[in-house]
Amino acid sequence: MNVNTRTFHKEYLSSLEASREVAEDIVPYWNSLGLNELIIGQMELCLVEVVNNVFEHAYCNNEGDKFEAKSYMSKTQNLIIEISDFGHSMPSCVLEELLSTDFVEPLADDPETWLQSKRGLKIIQELSDKLEYFSHQNRNTLKLQKSAS
């Protein structure tokens, strides 16, 4: 963590437990910023979902591939989280479809409603104020924003 600019920035290697490592590192940083418990809890969930997506989709469940986690407070008091990977990028249609769908209410007599796809991404979209995804020179970054005020 850069103490002078109060920016968290660290590299990790992909794995099934990487989301735990990132959360263990970054939650104390968020606590040090004085963020409230609810925001920290919601953003921890978003962070874990993003890191799991990196492992599962960008790196096809392959262990040992590099990704980066960055977090800071913007001048407008928004908490920013950026997770960057160097694997397979997410098709643009995934996010577009996400915006037009809602959580499916599971019905006891309709098994098709029980196992919803892209539930993790939907959670991220619901809990963050803004979600951006960009790819440049094999670097894919998912950027989340959450008002801290």
Next chain:
Amino acid sequence: MQFDIIEKGQYTIIQINEGRFDAKLAPAFREQLEQIKGNIRDHLVLDLGEVRFMDSSGLGAVMGAYKMLRNTKISIVNPQKPITDLLKLTRMDKLILSHPTIEDALAPTA
């Protein structure tokens, strides 16, 4: 022990002894369930009292249990607020009811 299995009358209680029910724990939960599914009684109670964090993988594991045990009632007990919030956000609270205590879940009216 990640899980404790308690047989009680017509009920089977699985106590999750972990703080995080996530992508790391979900496969072990599924494996545990596979091992005991033949012995699970009429009502499966998931005691999440120790779980302070759950993600979509944990949720998927619970839904996997629901799908696997088609004729078994499934309840969640002792959920901490982040878990209750997640169930509500994803609307899973409509399908799997939560109760503050095991006794509440086992009550005839639950």
